[in-house]
Amino acid sequence: MGVHRFxxxxxxxxxxxxxxxxxxxxxxxxxxxxxxxxxxxxLFDDGGATxxxxxxxxxxxxxxxxxxxTDVTIGTQSGAVFMEGEFGIVSVTTMxxxxxxxxxxxxxxxxxxxxxxxxxxxxxxxxxSASGSVTAGTVGAASAGTMSGAIKLARVDGxxxxxxxxxxxxxxxxxxxxxxxxxxxxxxxxxxxADVEPKTRFRTLSGRVHCACPEGSDVxxxxxxxxxxxxxxxx
Amino acid sequence: MIAxxxxxxxxxxxxxxxxxxxxxxxxxxxxxxxxxLAVQERIVREELGPDARVxxxxxxxxMLWFADPCDAIETGLRLQERFEGESxxxxxxxxxxxxxxxxxxxRRGDDLLGHDVNVASRIVNLADSGEVLASAATVxxxxxxxxxxxxxxxxxxxxxxxxxxxxxxxxxxxxx
Numbered sequence: 001m002g003v004h005r006f007x008x009x010x011x012x013x014x015x016x017x018x019x020x021x022x023x024x025x026x027x028x029x030x031x032x033x034x035x036x037x038x039x040x041x042x043l044f045d046d047g048g049a050t051x052x053x054x055x056x057x058x059x060x061x062x063x064x065x066x067x068x069x070t071d072v073t074i075g076t077q078s079g080a081v082f083m084e085g086e087f088g089i090v091s092v093t094t095m096x097x098x099x100x101x102x103x104x105x106x107x108x109x110x111x112x113x114x115x116x117x118x119x120x121x122x123x124x125x126x127x128x129s130a131s132g133s134v135t136a137g138t139v140g141a142a143s144a145g146t147m148s149g150a151i152k153l154a155r156v157d158g159x160x161x162x163x164x165x166x167x168x169x170x171x172x173x174x175x176x177x178x179x180x181x182x183x184x185x186x187x188x189x190x191x192x193x194a195d196v197e198p199k200t201r202f203r204t205l206s207g208r209v210h211c212a213c214p215e216g217s218d219v220x221x222x223x224x225x226x227x228x229x230x231x232x233x234x235x
Numbered sequence: 236m237i238a239x240x241x242x243x244x245x246x247x248x249x250x251x252x253x254x255x256x257x258x259x260x261x262x263x264x265x266x267x268x269x270x271x272l273a274v275q276e277r278i279v280r281e282e283l284g285p286d287a288r289v290x291x292x293x294x295x296x297x298m299l300w301f302a303d304p305c306d307a308i309e310t311g312l313r314l315q316e317r318f319e320g321e322s323x324x325x326x327x328x329x330x331x332x333x334x335x336x337x338x339x340x341x342r343r344g345d346d347l348l349g350h351d352v353n354v355a356s357r358i359v360n361l362a363d364s365g366e367v368l369a370s371a372a373t374v375x376x377x378x379x380x381x382x383x384x385x386x387x388x389x390x391x392x393x394x395x396x397x398x399x400x401x402x403x404x405x406x407x408x409x410x411x
Contacts, residue, residue: 017391017400026338029254073390075400091390093361093403108389110361128363146365163330163364165255175355182364184328185262205263226328227262 004040006033008051013071013089015045016064018055020078024063027085027102037062064179069105080114098132115149124158133167141177144169150186172235179221185226191220194234202230247307247373248352249299250359251314255328256295268275270272271327277319278355283312285359291375300347304337304376308384308406311335311367314406319365334359336370354401356408357394361403371402383409 008014011227014033016023021037035042036203039056055062062079066072071088074081079098090099100167101107107125109116115132117167118125121139128134136142144151146204147165154216159177162169164186171189175196181188192198197216200223207225211232223230251286253275260268272295279289279297284359286302301307311333322329336358338351354370362368385407391400 005375015390019393019394069334073388075393077393077395091388093389093392095360095393108387110279112360124364128361131362143363145254163254165258182328182330184258203323218383224323224328225324226259 001034001162002038002040003034004053006042006043006053007031008033008067008070009048011045011049013046013050013073014064014066015052015073016054016062016075017052018062018074018076018079020076021060021062021147022079022097023055023057023074023081024061025072025074025081025083025087026063026065027068027087028065030065030067033070034065035063035065077216081167096103120212142171143169144206173219174221178219178221181221181223181230182225184226186225186228188223188225188228188230190223190230192235193234196234198232200232204228204230237403239245243339244300244342245284245337245339247301247304247335247337247376248340248347248355248378249301249307249311250296250356251279251299251364252293252332252359253328254298254330254332254364259328259390260274265328271329274321274325274327274329275318275331278321279314282317284310290345298347298352298356299306300340303371307335307337307368307373308369308377308381311369312384312406312408315365330358330364332362332364333367334362335368335373337376338374350397354394357397358392358403361392364365367406369404369406371404374404374406381406385409 037055071154074096077085077091079096081099083101087104089106091108093110100117100235106123109127111129115133116131118136120137124141126143128145131199134144135149136153139157143161145163146167150167151169157174160179163182165184168187171193196218196223197214204225206227208229290298318331336355340347341349357359389403393400
């Protein structure tokens with residue numbers, strides 16, 4: 001294990017790569033980047049706009065510390081990814097590991113089987129896991145998809161697109177953006193502010209549909225299910 | 236020298252996969268499931284150009300081949316638009332994810348095999364329904380030949396059995 005330090009141009013993106021070890025990234029008050037791992041390899045790419053750092057052996061723990069607000073892209077096969085602090089645009093892809101991100105301006109999180117957690121995101125977040133759960137705190141706008149995992153979004157200020165196969169979808173929306181939800185057999189529960197009157201388009205083959213909000217035209221809700229129930233309730 | 240050495244071709248391999256097909260089949264039965272597959276295949280065949288073909292059916296998905304990466308990207312986006320519209324009008328989950336990768340493939344009869352086929356098959360697993368994901372090899376091969384399309388870089392993806400990380404992009408229509 002060794003610690004390496006890099007100067008990071010203000011506008012640069014950090015691209016991190018590992019294979020199976022845990023990846024930890026901390027955004028903290030500093031100007032440089034510090035990487036600790038096993039046989040660290042690095043290079044500046046895209047004319048200096050990207051700093052690529054690779055955990056050479058790719059199996060041990062990989063820890064990186066960077067300035068607050070840094071754009072970070074991470075690719076790993078099966079290691080868990082943990083990001084603490086406030087980041088810029090975040091993109092994380094792993095085949096099997098879970099992903100846990102603290103705060104970001106925008107986020108794109110993908111895992112084939114790991115669960116995804118995002119505490120807060122100012123802009124749009126896109127979260128997709130085949131079998132893991134998807135959980136987010138307050139986000140600007142969201143696009144979330146799972147197969148069997150549950151989707152739980154504490155607060156979506158803007159538009160929402162969510163799709164599950166058998167997992168439940170539970171989201172509290174601010175009523176400021178269109179809502180489109182699809183499920184095969186999962187339960188859908190959407191909460192809106194009490195004073196929002198949505199225009200609804202529900203399509204289901206055999207699921208129960210219920211909207212407790214008065215019909216209006218404040219926001220469009222499109223929900224489609226095969227057998228899952230759809231509930232829209234005032235908060 | 237092997238007399239019948241397999242021919243190597245260059246092109247783009249695309250995989251489609253219907254999300255939630257198994258559950259839909261269990262809930263609605265074989266007839267509706269088969270009908271859903273038939274709709275997918277009909278739309279695909281309608282959208283394929285002369286320099287593209289269906290290589291094979293894979294349960295609830297298809298493997299396609301395109302001579303031109305630009306054609307593959309354009310067709311992938313058109314397919315998603317058609318799937319979305321058809322899903323809404325037929326009240327059925329024609330929710331399809333698409334992944335593609337360009338390189339060389341080895342022909343074995345009508346089938347295509349090889350490393351670049353394996354990469355394409357891995358990429359589709361990372362796509363959400365409605366999405367078109369393409370490797371950097373496809374995006375670079377297209378070389379700006381696709382207009383009105385943005386490629387959002389997702390970063391390096393380390394895939395099981397694939398020694399080098401693959402840079403992935405999400406293709407999406409530019410608004411307007």
